[in-house]
Structure formats: structure tokens, C-alpha cells
Amino acid sequence: MKKAFPILAALTALFLAYAFYEAMFVAPTDALQGDVYRIIYYHVPSAWTAFLLFFINFIASVQYLANAKPSTQRAAKWIVIAIGIAGAIAPFIPQVKQMLPPGMYPSSVATTALIIVGLYFLIGKFFPGQSLDVLAVTTAEVGVVFCTIVLVTGPIWARPVWGIWWAPGDIRLTSTLVLWLIYVSYLVLRRFSDSAQTQKLAAVLAVFGALDVPLVYFSIWFFRTQHPQPVIGGGGSMDPRMLNVLLISWMAFLCFAFLVCWARYRLEQLRREVEEAEALESLREPGAPSAQTSKAKVPLSRGPQ
């Protein structure tokens, strides 16, 4: 980490600067909104990044809960595979195909389902045991930061364009706000509970939060929504040059999010190792001579991993 991190940080900074240049100077000005719309290059990529991080948190939490017993672990594996197969085949069945909103292709839905299943197994492979929980903390914290950016830039953008700061009946605004609230309560729970139980309680809360989001979505479904329709896959009428810049901006944000997550992940891992080392140290008999040598084992000064 010691060597790769500064290099990647510099590359990310360059990438973000390039995305800023593209967003401010290269992307064409919007015909209706003028230059105000350029905040989209920060608003939308943050939203996508936050949702992706929350989704990873959900997968990590489900896996953490499923891994408690071998039987549930096996059951969860087969359920995920079943969901993947169903999600890959169902969109091509004519009856289901008709239910998809216009502009959403069956192939893209199927690909998404497969990516979700792939993500589940990749996370399970690379984050065994307790590191699933470390991943969950990391993604929740960084996700809340990005979600906050979305909630701050949204009203700034809405005020000149819609004439109001906040549209209370809008689906996406309210679901994003509720999502943010749920994850803040998740972080509060982690902050306030004792270390031995935190992981399981937090994972349970993450699952509840994920169940909640579709219900929030439907409960506001009745109101007319003011927010523009989705840009990708929603039959949007966005200029391809704008879309291009938007995707570049998103890639830059993803790199940045990855970098922050990586640093936070290492920090949390080291914190836990220090905690364990201290716990072991306190178990040692007072007369034992190894107090100094075991200090050196505390893994703060470890090399690249």
C-alpha cells in the first residue's frame, strides 16, 4: 500500500482534474438551463457512486449474516445463483419484457443481474470472515459522504432550475434522503454498540435498510415526480457529448471512491489488529518479560501489503 497508494492518488487527482476540465469547458452548454446544468457532472456521479457503495455494503452484510452457519451459507449461495439465473432469463420472456419501462433493454437487465451475482461471489472470495464486516463499515462511511454530496448539490441545482430547493413529493429525492438517514443510523449504531456485538447488529440493520428502500420508492410513487427521468437506459434525450463527459466524471469519482475506501479499509484493519494486540497484551501475566517485544509486534509499522 505504501508504494502504490501515492502513485494511485496522483493519478486520481489528475483524472479528477481532467474530468473537471471536460465538465467545465468541453461539454456543451445546455439549451434550456444554461451553464447551471454543469453541476450534473458532480451530482449524478456522486449519486451512482453512493448507490454502488451502499449496494456493496448490503451484499457484504448479507454475506456476513449468511456465513454464521455453514447451512445458511450454502442456502444463500444457491439462492443467489437462482436469482442470477432468473434475472438473466426472465427479461427475455415476452410477458416480462412488456413490463420493462421503455428504453430499458432486456439484455441490459440480464447483464445487471449477472453482475450482481458476480459481485456477490467476488466479495465472498476476496473478503473472507471478519474482513466482510470491515468492508461493510468502509462502504457505509464513504457511501454516506457521497450521498451527502448528492443531497447538498441537489437543492443547489434545483433552486435555479425548478424554482424550489426541495420537492417533497419526488421519488428519487425522498428515497435518497431516506437511504441517507438509514445509513447514518447504521453508523450511529456502530458508534454506540460494544465491539463484540456490533458486527451482527449492524449487518441486520443494513438488511432492514435494503428492504426499506423499495417500499419508500412505492410509497411516493403516487405523487407526480419532478425529477428528470434516468439518463442511461431511460430513453433519455441527452446529448452524446454530455453523456461522454458524465461517464468520464463518474470514472474519476469511482477512482476517488476506491482510493478513499482503500485507505479507510486499511485503517479499520489496523485498528482492529491493534485492538486485538492490546487485548492479548492485557491477558499476559504482569511478571512476564515480553511486554517490550510484543509492543514491537503491534502492526502499525508494517510494510506494504
Add this chain to the structure above:
Amino acid sequence: MRSFWSITMATLTKDIRLEWRSKDALNAMLFFSLLVVVIFVFSFDPLAEESRHIVGGLIWVAFLFAAVVALNQTWARELRNQVLDAYRVSPAPANALFVAKVLGNFIFVSLLEALMAPLFVIFYNLRVLGPAWQLMPVALLGTWALVVNGTFFAAMSVRTRSRELMLPLLLFPVSIPAVISMVAATTSILTGEDSAHFYIVLLLTYDVVFTTACLGLFDTVLQAE
């Protein structure tokens, strides 16, 4: 299966008997929601026409706050004399305990609602313009939604520091869709302008989803160590 229900009923009767003798939770809830109603009356002084539009929100906010008072008591009572630890080591199914606690809270909160609803009618001069019988399923489903998640999160918050404070912090964000549905359904019945069917179905969905999730995960929360 018989032992499941016998454990549930035993815990439920124990809770009701305790509550009947002490009347701690019920008195606190009643007085608390009475205070909320009175404060609302002073804060908003609407005409009868306007009040139909806002009372749905006020009534459920009052019940939500009052329910938290009762829910906090649920598990705190079991901490004394290590009753909860005894439960954990006993072979009794965890869900039997959970169902008993949910039913107990459901009875207490329903009782509170039955006593407080007339007060709202008096203070706000309410007259229902829509189909009034639909208020019954909304009240039952809404109370269940609050109580099932509330009991579950109370079991979680009892494990944390400052546990009385944690319950609303955990419960309110997850309850938002239920609160939206309850308030919207009540308002549309009171004003008679819209149909409440969509929201009643949504509440039912919420109840089914979260009751299943609670039953599936309660064992994990009870045994979390």
C-alpha cells in the same frame, strides 16, 4: 408447535400481568401522548376543513412517539435479574419470545390508540368524509408496522450504550414508508378525496416483509455476541 405457542402465551400473560399490576408503560404512554395532543392543539389552531388535512399526520406522529415509550420498556424489563440471559441459554425458540413481545406491545399501543383517538376527534372537531370503516385496517396494519419493527429494534438498542436514545434513531428511518402510508391513508379517508386502497395494500406489504425479516433475524440479534 404447541410448545412454541405455550411459550408465547406464557410470556404474553406474564407481560400483561406485570403491566396490569404496575401500569408503568401504559400510564407513561397515555400521559405522554396527551401532552403531545395538547401541544399540537396550541401549535396548530385550524378550521375544521383544514384540520382534516393535517390530523392524519398529527395523530400518527403522536402515536409513534408514544409507542417508543412503551417499546423502550419491552426489553429493559428483562435485563433486571438477567432474565434475557436465561432466555438465551434456554432451549425455547427465540421467535416465541419475540412474537409474545410483539403481541404485548400491539395490545398496549392499540389500547392507547383507542383511548386517544376520541381526544383528537374532540379537539379538532373531526367528521370523517370518506369511508370510515377503512380507518380500522389502517390503524391495525399501521400499529403492527410500528410495533413489529419497534420491538425488533428495541432488542437491538438494548445492547448499545444509551439504549433509550438509540431506539428512535434506529426505528424512525426504517419506519418512514410505513408512516407515509399511514398518514396518506388516514388523510385520504378523512377528506374523502382519494382512495386509500393503494396505501392499505402498501402497509400490508410492509407488514409482511418486515414481519418475515424480523422472524428470520431475531435469533441472530438475541444471540449476537
